[in-house]
Amino acid sequence: MNSSSHIEINHTPIWAQLHQHQRATRYMHMRGLFDADPLRFKKMHIAIDGILLDYSKNRITQDTIDLLTELAQEANLQGWMDKMRSGAIINLSEKRAALHIALRQPETANVQVNGHNVIPDIHRELKKALAFANTLYEQTHLGFSGQPITDVVNLGIGGSDLGPQMLTQALTPYHGKANVHFVANVDSTDLLEKLTQLNPQTTLFIIASKSFSTPETLLNAQTARKWFLQQGQKSDIAKHFVAVSSNSNAAIEFGIDSNNIFALFDWVGGRYSSWSTIGLSLMCAIGEQHFRAFLSGGLAMDEHFFNAPFKQNIPVLMALIGIWYNTFYGAHSYAIIPYAHALRRLPAHIQQLDMESNGKQTGRYGEHLDFDTGPIIWGEEGVNCQHAFFQLLHQGSRLIPSDFIIPINSHYQFAEHQETLVSNAFAQTEALMKGKTAAEVLTELSDLPGIERDQLMPQKCFPGNQPSNSILIEKLTPFNMGQLLAMYEHKVFVQGIIWGINSFDQWGVEYGKVLAKQIQPELTTDSVLQRDSSTNGLIQYFRSHYKK
Numbered sequence: 388m389n390s391s392s393h394i395e396i397n398h399t400p401i402w403a404q405l406h407q408h409q410r411a412t413r414y415m416h417m418r419g420l421f422d423a424d425p426l427r428f429k430k431m432h433i434a435i436d437g438i439l440l441d442y443s444k445n446r447i448t449q450d451t452i453d454l455l456t457e458l459a460q461e462a463n464l465q466g467w468m469d470k471m472r473s474g475a476i477i478n479l480s481e482k483r484a485a486l487h488i489a490l491r492q493p494e495t496a497n498v499q500v501n502g503h504n505v506i507p508d509i510h511r512e513l514k515k516a517l518a519f520a521n522t523l524y525e526q527t528h529l530g531f532s533g534q535p536i537t538d539v540v541n542l543g544i545g546g547s548d549l550g551p552q553m554l555t556q557a558l559t560p561y562h563g564k565a566n567v568h569f570v571a572n573v574d575s576t577d578l579l580e581k582l583t584q585l586n587p588q589t590t591l592f593i594i595a596s597k598s599f600s601t602p603e604t605l606l607n608a609q610t611a612r613k614w615f616l617q618q619g620q621k622s623d624i625a626k627h628f629v630a631v632s633s634n635s636n637a638a639i640e641f642g643i644d645s646n647n648i649f650a651l652f653d654w655v656g657g658r659y660s661s662w663s664t665i666g667l668s669l670m671c672a673i674g675e676q677h678f679r680a681f682l683s684g685g686l687a688m689d690e691h692f693f694n695a696p697f698k699q700n701i702p703v704l705m706a707l708i709g710i711w712y713n714t715f716y717g718a719h720s721y722a723i724i725p726y727a728h729a730l731r732r733l734p735a736h737i738q739q740l741d742m743e744s745n746g747k748q749t750g751r752y753g754e755h756l757d758f759d760t761g762p763i764i765w766g767e768e769g770v771n772c773q774h775a776f777f778q779l780l781h782q783g784s785r786l787i788p789s790d791f792i793i794p795i796n797s798h799y800q801f802a803e804h805q806e807t808l809v810s811n812a813f814a815q816t817e818a819l820m821k822g823k824t825a826a827e828v829l830t831e832l833s834d835l836p837g838i839e840r841d842q843l844m845p846q847k848c849f850p851g852n853q854p855s856n857s858i859l860i861e862k863l864t865p866f867n868m869g870q871l872l873a874m875y876e877h878k879v880f881v882q883g884i885i886w887g888i889n890s891f892d893q894w895g896v897e898y899g900k901v902l903a904k905q906i907q908p909e910l911t912t913d914s915v916l917q918r919d920s921s922t923n924g925l926i927q928y929f930r931s932h933y934k935k
C-alpha cells in the first residue's frame with residue numbers, strides 16, 4: 388500500500404460496525420458470558436509450545452473477534468507483515484526497514500535489505516559479541532592488572548538499557564561468573580552507587596548507544612572513564628571499555644579501540660534491539676548457549692505470528708483486543724502485571740516498547756489520526772500490586788484492561804511460595820471478571836442491622852467486568868523469555884499497522900533533548916532568560932539555591 392492508495396481506517400465501514408457493535412454489547416457482563424457458555428475458555432485460549440494465552444476474560448463475543456479480524460484485513464495487516472518480513476522500508480519517516488525479526492533468523496536464512504542479504508552480517512557480529520561475552524561469562528577476560536574481570540557495567544538508556552536489564556534480571560538462574568550492572572540515569576547517584584561497590588581493576592564498561600550521541604550515556608561513560616583512570620592508564624582502556632553502536636566513528640572518537648566496537652544495524656530500533664549486540668550485557672550474564680536459546684524463543688514466536696491464522700494468532704489477538712478497549716471503549720490505559728519478581732522490570736520495558744512505538748497522533752503519511760491510539764502502559768509485579776493499586780481495578784470507576792503474566796514453574800524449590808503466588812494471580816483475574824453482586828454481599832451481611840447493612844452493602848460490591856488476559860509461561864527460561872518479548876513486539880506492530888502509525892520512529896523524544904541542551908548553560912550563568920515565565924522562574928530559583 389502506498390500513500391496514494393492508503394485508506395483512513397476510521398472512515399471504513401468496518402470501523403463504524405465496530406462502534407455499533409460496542410454500543411450494542413457494552414452492557415453485557417462477562418459473568419453472563421461465562422454462565423452462558425461452559426466452553427468459553429476452550430474456545431478462547433491458544434496454547435503453543437511453552438506459552439498459553441487465555442483471552443476469555445474479555446468483554447468480547449465471537450462476533451467481536453470476527454469484526455476485529457475484518458478490521459485487521461481492512462488495514463492490510465497481512466500485506467504489512469509480508470513487507471516487514473521481506474526487509475521492505477516500513478519505517479517510512481526514517482526510510483529504513485524494521486528488521487529486528489532478522490536478528491532471530493538462522494544463518495541459512497536470506498533477508499534482503501536494499502538488495503543485500505543481511506543475515507551474514509548479523510551472524511558475524513553475533514559471533515564476535517558472543518565470543519567476547521563468553522570471556523566475561525567464564526571470567527577469563529583479564530583486566531590491566533592481570534586479575535579477571537568480575538563486573539560488567541552497561542552504560543545505556545532507553546532501549547539500550549531496559550530490554551537487556553529486564554532480561555538479565557529475569558534469567559538470574561542462568562548467570563555465569565560475571566556480575567552485570569546497569570546504569571542509565573544521568574543522575575550521578577545511579578553511577579556512583581554502582582562504582583562504590585566496584586574495583587577498576589576488575590570492572591569492564593559497555594557503552595551501549597545505537598547513536599553514540601545520547602548525552603546521558605556519554606556523560607556516564609566519561610565519568611566512568613575518569614573513575615577508571617584513577618588506577619588504570621590510558622593504554623589500559625582497551626581492556627576495560629567496549630562499545631555497542633551503529634556509529635563506530637563516534638565511538639572511536641570517544642576513545643574506544645576499533646576492535647572493541649560491536650556493530651548494530653540502522654534497521655534495528657532501540658526498543659527492539661535486545662536481540663542484537665545491544666544485548667551484549669545480557670550475553671555476558673547468560674553466555675552463548677542461553678543467549679542462542681533466547682533467540683530461538685523469539686524465532687518460535689515469529690513463526691507462530693507469521694503463520695497462524697489471525698484468529699489463532701497470539702500477538703494478533705492481543706493487539707485486536709487491546710484496540711477494542713483502547714479505540715472503541717475509550718480505555719486510556721493498559722496494565723502489565725507479571726506474577727514474578729524476576730519480571731519486575733517487564734512493565735518498564737513494555738512501557739517503552741509500546742508507548743514510544745505507538746504514542747503518536749499522526750499517521751505514517753503525515754495525516755492527523757482522529758481517534759485514540761497507543762494506551763498508557765503501566766504495571767508492577769504481583770502480588771505486590773494487589774496491596775497497592777488493585778483497589779482501583781476492583782472498585783474504581785475506570786475500565787483498565789490488563790495482562791497477567793504468570794510463570795507456572797519457579798526455578799526455586801519453595802512450592803508453597805509458587806502455589807501462593809499463582810493462586811493469587813488466578814484469584815485476581817476471577818474477581819476482576821466476576822465481581823461480587825449485591826445479592827452475594829447481602830448474604831454475607833445478613834447478621835447486621837438494617838441501616839448498617841444498607842450502607843455497607845454497596846461498598847462491598849464489586850462491579851466486575853474488568854477484562855484481563857492471562858499469559859501462562861512454562862518457566863522463565865531463555866527460550867520462553869524470547870517468546871514473551873517477541874509476542875509483545877508483534878502485538879505493538881499489529882496495533883501500529885491498524886491505527887496507521889509508523890511504530891518505528893520516535894520524533895516526540897527529540898524536542899525535549901534540544902531544549903535541555905539550551906537550558907543547561909542557562910542554569911549556571913546570569914544570562915537574560917527569554918523563556919515562558921514558569922521555566923524562567925524555575926531556572927532563577929535553581930540559580931539562587933544551587934551550590935555547585
Ligand code: F6P
Pocket residue numbers: 544545546547595596597598599600601604657658743893896
Ligand atoms: O530518547 C529515546 C531514545 O532515542 C530511544 O529510542 C533509545 O532507545 C534511547 O534513546 C537510547 O538511544 P541510543 O541507543 O542511541 O543511545
